[in-house]
Amino acid sequence: MSSKVSERLNRMLLMVPFLAREEGASISDLCREFDIDRATLTQDLDTLQMCGVPDYTPADLMECSVEGDRVRIIFADYFRRPLNLTRQEALTLFVAGSALVRSGVFGRSGALESALGKIEELLSSEGRQELEEVVERIDVEMRAYEGTMREIIDEGLQKGRNLLLEYWSYSRDEVTEREVEPVSLVCSRGYWYLVAWCHSSGDYRLFRLDRIASVELSGAPVSERTRESFSVPRVVGEYKPGKKSHRVRLLFDGGRGRRVVEEWPAATVEELDDGSVRVELRTRNLEWLATYLLKFGPEVSVEGPRELARMVRQKAEAVLAEYT
């Protein structure tokens, strides 16, 4: 979408207005807001100090001064306001906006529409035309975020109030009650999840909204610690199986196996000579897998562990009993 150079240029042109304010900017804030490490920031500042306007005498170059954690730039009046939104930025806002409106996350979409209208006016007529054409061609599907529980969850998120959940854990196949501190909504693979600090697990957990059986507001507020330690990549990061996980080996018919593997990025795959596919993965709980495998019927067989094979057999028999 954009080259490395233009990405860096855009970042630096935006950094200067923050640095050119009288009070300067804090180094740690800059690193956090621009999502860069200190080394990158130092490099950016070094580069900026070599830039300026003709005749490039010391008085024509930008000058950085660092005082404690604060850094400030002077002699950069021409960069004191940010660069207008670029095409990519406008496109990103429009793609995100239309996805959110369709999913129903905005109860009242009027405010979003008028805000996007104001963004569109920032573009040149050529840019506006391009945007309108391209937005129609990009779509991020998210399941509808709606239902009666939504208002309670929204209230918990907005006012920072804890929630009491009755939750169906698919992986353990049990419904349990817990108190959680809500911090965010995340859409992953099309599903909505509530991200919250879970008191019973002592960690952040993702709760798929369609697996929440009931929700109530609790009296307790979300703690500052929870809000501050939250970061999306850390919480939604790749699942790392612990020592207690089971090693599972499954044999699938060819086409089906390749499709399944796309849903399990962490699995290892081996294609056998007869066209079938052996999939190996690690999981902490077998309960969910036993149910999940039912839909593959004759296209799957369990090579191990035996406990899983037994669980699948039992589940299959329990289902069959309902159909006789």
Place this chain on the structure above:
Amino acid sequence: MDKIERLINLTACLLETRRPVSYAELKNTVYRGVSKTENAVKRMFERDKDELREMGIEVETVNTEQAGEVAYIIPRDRYYLPHLQLDPDERVALTMVSRLFLGSGTPFSVPAQLALLKLAFEEQAAPAEVPHVHWVDTPRGGELLGEVLDALVRRKTLTFTYRALSGEEPAERTVEPYGLFNKNGAWYLVGFCRLRGDTRSFKLERIVGAVTANQSQPKTPDFDLPEDFDLRSATDWGWPGAGGDHLEAKVLFKARLAFAAAAGGPEPVSRRERADGGLEAAYLVNDPAEFVEWVLGFGPDAVILSPEPLREMVRLKVRSLAGERGRP
């Protein structure tokens, strides 16, 4: 001098100046000391100018009084982000929208972050009461996305090797990128496939190796979008049960998971709560195989009550997984 320094200096020079600056002047200021031949410097300037324009910085060309000579300036009113004058509701909406792709691992991540900062510049800080909403991508297929998105915007053809699920040998495809969509976390490119002579969808993670955009005439689109192209109708969208010939199926959800049937999945045409807490729901089914799989996802807690052919599909699937007791 670094390229980035040169681009910053060029931007600063053309932004600060009160009158348009000619190339001759630029050569002696911004491009002074660039140890290249006269022609190479000129080409370098042309590329730099294109790069700024590509980014959205308007470099205006102005005719000077001297015949044949042009000069350049970046109009300030178009460079600076204007005061947007958003009302509080609009600000909340935009903050939510710009946060959506933060950390998503897509080419939208960085623009989302910079847009958020630009919008926050005037406010000093983002409004705290805005709920965080994020969209997270899975890493696979994501690395090709930047290239695909760029070709889509510029309407350039893409060439790549694609491995269809059928297991046949991977084949090279040249595709006119019409659209891009994400479904269940996976990215799909929709485009006219010159090999098949038809509009097809390609799952990005099934692409083997890299994608290459047509490099010739980068500023000229390679194709026109068909006038009647509509992304939604070009893709098989929605839940099983939407559109097509319908078959009505009745499903019983047991009390324990009755809530889950109500919260997700296809929309029932009718529903009845039972005295024991269970839920009976009727659905219009378009794709029976997919529907049966969805119901089986609830294990023995969901049972198809009718019609008989769907019940038989369940039996056929599950029988092979059951032990001796399950066999007829």
